[in-house]
Amino acid sequence: MLSKIIDDELKDSENKIWHSHPVWFLDGNPTVGFSKQKKGIRLMFWSGKAFDEKKLNIEGGKFQDASIFFNDKNEIDENDLKRWLEKSKEIQWDYKNIVKRRGELVRLK
Template sequence: MINPDILDYNDKQSDSDQEMCALLSKIIDLELKDSENKIWHAHPVWFLEGNPIVGYSKQKKGIRLMFWSGKSFNEEKLNVEGEKFQDASVFFNDKTEIDEVDLKCWLAKSIEIQWDYKNIVKRKGELVRLK
């Protein structure tokens, strides 16, 4: 079930952004059945066993869908920006740009491939692969 705070976040977006956020939250929630979801650092994020998996946010370039362990997915459509962490993301500017097949594939990979962000502070910034 989608956290009401996420639904509020979606409702506060402009019309086209609202459509993208609603579609993303619906698909993510259906695919990550065992996840917890909430607003985290002001954005919708889904967690598995306390570990952040996927989230989205409104940015200048559009709606950014980010996978915390996405760099390890080896997916051409996901952009890897930094060297230090394992995140990768994609930007959408219209609902029609969201490919449900790709999204479901990335979500399946997000369950199978996880880096331990939950304990990154305890490990003084070192990321360890969980799965």
């Protein structure tokens, strides 16, 4: 369900398995992905901290990622997910060049 909605909303993205998890990239920059963890399925937005969305959990302070966990597909609010995916196109931090910048993140959009 997550893959279908993400594919539908991020038509210009590249989807590939990255670090053993499905991740969608916009212009080579990781944008959204998900993984199976003990707490459930973790949906992560690499620039999600800047989305200013209360349902997205911000765990670290160094990067700009934010995520939410699901344990059942009925927990997924499609309206929230589509809004977050729209924001993922509009708000992006440059993870693609983080190594070149020695860990410094720069906002692209």
